[in-house]
Amino acid sequence: MEQKKVGILGGGQLGRMLISPAIDLDIELHFLENDSDAPCSAVSKNFHKGDITNEQDVLGFGRQMDVISIEIEKVSADALEQLEKEGKKVFPQPAIIRLIQDKRLQKQFYKDNHIPTSDFVLIDNKEELIKYLTEKTKSDSNLFPIVQKLGKDGYDGKGVQILKNVEDAKQNGFEAPSLLEEKVDIEKEISVIVARNEKGEIAVFDAVEMVVNEKYNLLDYLLAPAQITESQKEESIRLAKEVIEKLGNKEGINGMVGLLAVELFIDKKGNILVNEVAPRPHNSGHHTIEASTTSQYAQHLRSILNLPLGKTTLRSSAAILNLIGEENHTGKPFYEGLDKLLDLENVYPHIYGKKITKPARKMGHITILGNDVDSIKEKIDKVKSSIRVITK
Template sequence: MQQKKIGILGGGQLGRMLLSPAIDLDIELHFLENDSNAPCSTVSRNFHQGNITNYEDVLSFGRQMDVISIEIEKVSADALEQLEKEGKKVFPQPTIIRLIQDKRLQKQFYKDNQIPTSDFVLIDNKEELIDYLEKNEGKLPIVQKLGKDGYDGKGVQILKDLEDAKQNGFEAPSLLEDKVEIEKEISVIVARNENGETTVFDAVEMVVNEKYNLLDYLLAPARISENQKQEATKLAIEVIEKLGENGMVGLLAVELFIDKKGNILVNEVAPRPHNSGHHTIEACTTSQYAQHLRSILNLPLGKTTLRSSAAILNLIGEENHTGTPFYDGLDKLLELENVYPHIYGKKQTKPARKMGHITVLGNDIEKLKETVEKVKGSIHVITKD
């Protein structure tokens, strides 16, 4: 394989975890990120400082690369489209990134392609929001999501009643989704290369931190029926194949709801490595990061066999702690067998910020859940200032 320069927009923890499989295959990764203290800055000699949402910065960076990809969706799609016109390989394709950047367009895509998802309406401003809810008060409580710029639970809220909507409703263009009575939240990661080869990782079960609306921990494989596994896999493949004119190239995390009646609904997707795939580093034959690189370089995709049941726990910044991070309890954690901490190298912690994750391996999924609960109480991201 001829060595190629791959440009990654974003220099956070997902980019950092791409480095190890890139080194294994002698792939030259370059990162563009505005924050000079980003996680990739201290571990990559090919770290470029620049704004990934700025047209000129992305264009200049991309013109130096053979292939351009992302580790975060909030990038200049205009610049990526121009690079594609100039003959650069850009994966996932810019039109798909643009669609996924806007939850309104993403939701409409599901409807247009008969992909099961919760019912929704599009709202352009707060006035429309109030008008809709006054006419449809029976829909409350209802979920409101900003069309753009929401991440890690930001830009998503449940409106309990009309007064709540008047006080707290988003002003910007958004969508209103019927609140699903959720039995389980699961995620399926699927990869596809230019040849159309597709592989799927086993569905995982996600337990959400309701206070911060982000992943608390996950269990792999998900505790669901065989029929549900097959349906979730089928849905993930359907989404990646219907995105774009000829299907998406790259890695796609498909977040799904299983409702109280057993229906499986697509919630959202992310066209990149994802929090719900961190366990694959230790638990699978091929990690999601290696698979991402294989897919965008049109290499044969790796086997996705789950070698061990696994759980991951997000390490997030503690309340009332902002500043230089200290990982209280890490030394004790390192004494444990089949427990693998990943510290992201962020220079500052703050409440609810993702600072790392811990993977736990084992053969009994219920015991894994118990271990996660124990680990959860034994390590804390604090400041010592």
């Protein structure tokens, strides 16, 4: 295989975890990131300082690469579209990145393509939000609670809130364009990661079960495989394949190329609904580094370089715990109890190398392997209590 220069927009932990499989395949990875202390900066010799949302920075970087991809969605889609016009390979395709950047467009895409998702309405500003909710409550006494999501720039639980009544909307409603979603009566949250290369080959990882930290609205831990029925497993895989293929059915694109994390809800009636997608490696796939035949990071590189996709067999049951900054601790991180954690069998910490910790900031993750999910569940609290991210 001829060595390729692959440019990644973003230099965070997801990019950092791409480096190991890139070395294995002799892929020359380059990163563009504005933060000189980003996780990739200390471990990549090809770290370029620049703003991934700035059109000129992205153009200058991308023109030096053979293939351009992303590790975060908040990038200059205009620049990527221009690079594509100039003949550069950009995966996922810029039109798909642009669609996914806006949750309003995402939801409309699901509706237009008959992909099951929760009911929603698009809201342009806070005034329209209050007017809509005031009118709607006259005919629907069960309207609240209702979920409001910012169209753009929400991440890790930010830009998502639950409104309890009209007064709540008046006080806390988002000013920017948003969407209102019916609050699903959730039985389980699951995620399925699917990959597709230019040849049209598709590979799907088993569904994982996600348990959300309600306080911060981000992943607390996940279990792999998800504890769901065989029919639910089959339906979740079918939906993931449908989404990655239909995302490409526009503007001459024949299917999305790259890695796609599809987050789904299973409601109390057993219905499976698509919540959101992310067109890149994802928090819900970290366990694949130790637990799967092919990691999501290796699969991302295989897909964007049009290589044969790796097998997705789950070799071991697994759990992932997010390692987040403790409350009241902002500054240089200290990983209290790391030595205790390293003494535990089948427990694998991944420290992201961030220079500053903040409350609820993702500072790393911990993988736990075991023979079955039940035995792993018994370990979770012990692992959680073994380590804290604090400042000294």
